[in-house]
Amino acid sequence: MGLRHRPSGGLKGPNRRGRGSETDRSTGRDLPGGVLRHSPVAMGPRGAAYALKVRLIVTLPGIEATTAHRLAQAAKGVCPYSIATKGNIPFALEIAS
Template structure:
């Protein structure tokens, strides 16, 4: 598979989970902190929060794009929400892994139509494609 990027960004982290992460263009500068549940003080954001925010936004955009490519799909309502819940924990074999639960709400559309749009979004979303086969992702629709 060949990818020709239309946009590239870069960020540099220092200090690991108790450090900082900054984009090279300076538009994002995040203080990082280990969650209390993982033995930290819970001060600052963590990589799982950043992944959840990015995945939710990207996936919603992918669903919108999908409806422009497949005219049989209903348009995504303006008040649509996507919640991505990212969990981290030890893997049975070694190291750590993540899982993702996505909740899609599209007021005014029936559940079957929302499911079609959600499925189409996963086919397009680069986050979904990047983790396919590596991360357990469940999607619920309303």
């Protein structure tokens, strides 16, 4: 049996494909359609090697900024990528308005 990509991070639903809505797994709350995630990655020199830096920009239309930040932080806590790279790759979380 091969491995299959399963997007995670606390959100689930058909919106990853650009339609429908998503649900926050921690609260069961339906999130509005139009949830966007964008992750610019920078690479630059660090000593004799190169290093990565990641910035995650999340847009949650219709969700108050404090609530959006809390939801995104909760998603980060269960994200396999975030867990695997914690302490190894600088990471910034930004809530877009």
